[in-house]
Amino acid sequence: MAPQRFREQFTQIQRSMPDVPLAVGPDDAGEFLYEKGVVLARDGEEARVVEDTVRRHFTTFAGLTPEQVRRAGPETNRSGITRIRVADPGQGDGSGDPAVAGALRALSAAEGRTGRRLVSRNHVVSIAVNACPGDEPVPASRAAGPNPAAADGVHDPGSAVAVLVIDTGLMRDHRSYPPLAHTRGDAQVAECDGDGILQQYCGHGTFIAGLVAAVAPNTDITVRGTLNDAGAVLESEFGEKLFEAVDRDGWPDVISLSAGTSNGRTDGLLGVDAFMRELRDRPTLLVAAAGNNGSATPFWPAAYADLPGYENAVLSVGALRADGESGACFSNHGGWVKAYAPGERLTGALTGFETPVPYVYQHSTYDACRYGFTYPCTCHHPRHTGVLSEDGVSAKPDQVMFEGLAQWSGTSFATPVAVGMVAAHMTARAETDPREARWQLLRANTEFAEVRGAHVPALLPPTWRPVRVSPPSARA
Template structure:
């Protein structure tokens, strides 16, 4: 992927997490960027944590001259994730000790026959550190896309969907499709100047898509990732458990967040939750990410592991015409299904009052991933506040007004399309098992698309319509 936006977002997330020293993971043509906590590794509780701690302490004392106190566990273990944070050195000193620690542990891992340690990754919503685009205002006279499906809401028979994202905007119930949506409101939608914060409305937009595709659905939105849409892996597993403890295990979890890693391994911080998920009937529908890469994006990539393929569906995004993948969408055999995810229309705010938004990223002259169609990299033309070199040119960031609806792109939004279709299948056929509903839905899918030479399964809601061709030269 083109790294410019990733670096812009790194700065944005670091400002939102001022007490956490963040670092950039390795990047090359085959591996997507990721963020992680500097100077910290994660290990499983118990004997494995002790092995990691002792190995790292011995290595750094012998090779780096660090005193033993530089390697220590950060506080007692207090949650069900089964993970211990081990601090290595002082991250304020400038040198990141994590890569050295990982190399020192390879021999111990070889002896144990399994991975013992991992970075403490930043898990982010899937338009955050891998952004596709930013929302575009849509007149409230324009219908949502997907449009509302036929059917009525019945609390007793409705499927239960839990959305873990940013919270709901305070006036979300002014949007008719969200009249019965419940959950957390987002604590700070706007900044001190009354300007909409970046990614405010992300969870609301997702809930609007779900309600349109599956009207007979109880949607609960939890404000799991309020700080710049990002959370540390060590905290994320605990927040997942908190959500299902508070609301009960739902039929479906819609998750538009994740991270890549350095290799093909999953996230140590999510292992306990994923094992618990596997034993339930809940289906996790997860975004494949927007790096335009085949690098696995977790937890969506658990769909590619035999032990989790029944409990996870990974979702890629189709282009606006629905015929091929969107330029930004991740891909590969671990991505199980593709759905519309470019230029969808849903609720960003309620209808209480218009609210301004200042663009954070600039558009590109050509697709940053090398595609030749009129993609979201180029449309609509605008200058962003975070863009490198903007101040030297004197260009002012573009500001727009949102009055309810927005058009937005990303695997973030293809995900609730699939979650909604599974929920709609459950209520239409009185299916009690969401995984069985998923299987029958995919088995009945008639659409296919070609993605990087492979024919992939495609799900399109009956009420979805291709977006019109746009002129990239037209400004916001």
């Protein structure tokens, strides 16, 4: 039986958020996840409009009286968003939430009159499969070394480019990997389970930091563990957590963000609107992953790069396949993706080098590319069987051992490569403005690739080596 990757991921994320009933949207189409029974609105008058409108239409929503339509938790300060309960979240299953859909429809007329978005689902922002990364890690030999390899250069605290990675935390032994000797930040929560098995997505933030450091050695990298527990957080919390990260460390030169969600809209995420508006007025450049749905549907926050007023503030990054010749099968694409970087079969530090650690695959590979591509992509090679794809009859899940380096794929990892390219350009040109450095880098770029018929900028680090993989059928 073919794996149902999105459904498997739904199960995994729901386990990591046991107190938050989740649904698949829109209308069970398998495009994103969101909190059941709740909508988001801006604090103040707009929240009151949403509450009043839902109360007038409450008879179409199951399980609530008008008095039960109310704010579901404390209002936030910086993000300016509140959760409003519009249904009993315990009703129904995870295949959509008619009450939430009804609340959105009820507010559509008011939004038309005001010309302003008033209400939103409370989406799950995630690094997960079908969002980021594009596959699970594969052990890599130390002899082959990282790819991209560490660039020449030294770390100079006086001129280093400040990079803030918003992701999972750092593995405890990360400093034993030389490029990460100067990296600081939050520790990864619960690296292994009770049996000593590495948990899924542990090492994601460490891998990203290692890619930045390899491409741009003169960087001060801080990793914040904003996205622990299957790499997921509710939209209502995400904006506040972004503010907490920059309040704690100060606004950096560059933010590397390898998470997001689609939402079926073209005007952004309500939960991060306040953060994005403040970002727009700061000198910081946000470099964000385009997502791994193999889709042209906007993925946020990356797609802010295509919204008026955010062109300078956001660089959205898609993934090139291992040989760099075209886009990776899983990479989102479209005019809102502004650059592409290597993002398939990159090699970097999953852990440090102190202690080997076992890992059990959670997802099974496919018999062929799930997006219809014919090259030997990570959808089906190398082969493995995962726990979440088991039907009680299939073979035992595969287990591997990591001893430091891993090969991993996703726009999650194309993003820090692009971050490193911007940072390295800043160092080489003594450029202190990361936004200007981005434009200089793109203007000077001479490499391009074909992505779904489009001729797109390809940011290729000098130390990156194309990986050419023979089809599995051609192997011994």
